[in-house]
Amino acid sequence: MSYNTYITCASWEERFLQSIYDDYDKYKFDKIILFYFQEDRFFSLSSSNIEKIEAFAKKNHIKIEKVALTFNDQIKIYSEAERMLSTLGKSNHYLNIATMPRHLIYICLDLLTTHKYTFEVLYYIPDSYGNEIAKNPDIPQLLIKHSGIFEADKETLLVVSAGLDKERIFQLYYYFEPYKTIILEEKQNYSEIKKEERLDFQKSLSEIHNLDFFEIDSFTENNIFNFMEKELTSNIEEYNTLLCAIGPKIASLEFFKFNKLHPNTGIVYALSQDYSKNYSVGIDKKHIFSRTSSFFS
DSSP states (O other), X not given: OXXXXXXXXXXXXXXXXXXXXXXXXXXXXXXXXXXXXXXXXXXXXXXXXXXXXXXXXXXXXOEEEEEEEOTTOHHHHHHHHHHHHTTOOSSEEEEEOTTOOHHHHHHHHHHHHHTTOEEEEEEEOOSEEOSOOOEEEOOOEEXXXXXXXXXXXXXXXXXXXXXXXXXHHHHHXXXXXXXXXXXXXXXXXXXXXXXXXXXXXXXXXXXXXXXXXXXXXXXXXXXXHHHHHHHTGGGTTTSEXXXXXXXXXXXXXXXXXXXXXXXXXXXXXXXXXXXXXXXXXXXXXXXXXEEEGGGXX
16 A cells, blocks of 8 residues: 655644644645654653654644654664655655655655655744754764765865754754855845854854855745856866755755755765754744755656
């Protein structure tokens, strides 16, 4: 049997629950694949919402499959995702990335596009962000199957789409030691970031060698992709190019698309060791973003 499948990742954020409720009203999917991370630092916060989604699925006669993952084991993540996504069939499928870590987003995109499914990616921002963000950046990782080609005689170019998370940018910079760094700073101001905060952010990165800033609206389809096609394509043969999205998750889709066209570039994901329970509040229903499977073609 082929299901209209909804793919999501468990979270303690309010937008996790509300986006599923709203999407069911719109799409009437009949199966949920619910990824969740089994480490206590995640599961202890998200278990209550998992129970609510299970009750919601039972009430609405939706088949649900829960898939336990280990946060820092991308080989197991890929294996489990492949097991779940390799036989979805020809129905319509939906990937909600709002509360999904970027390495899982990329792995899902890899499988969905490889199997040439018809799918839609959905992204929701919260009403507001809390004062606490993710802290203690972990060692950056190259993405399985999308790590690019690296030549010893070439310098490294690092391209980062960023909000205001300078800790992870420094972690990337000191780990990869790029010759040149490009920061794509988010232009849209959905989170009401003040101009002074943006200037302070830029000043705080002044110690990074050979750094260029570009303002960009990552919420508009193909903005980042077109920018990189124009500004980076000529550099791809000159540098070992690394791509890392740590701003709005919608930017991950643009980086994935660019990497598919230029597989010698490498996708990097920069995780944090500590995540805040108060990271976000509510869900912004005025700004809902989506990309169809044709976007990646």
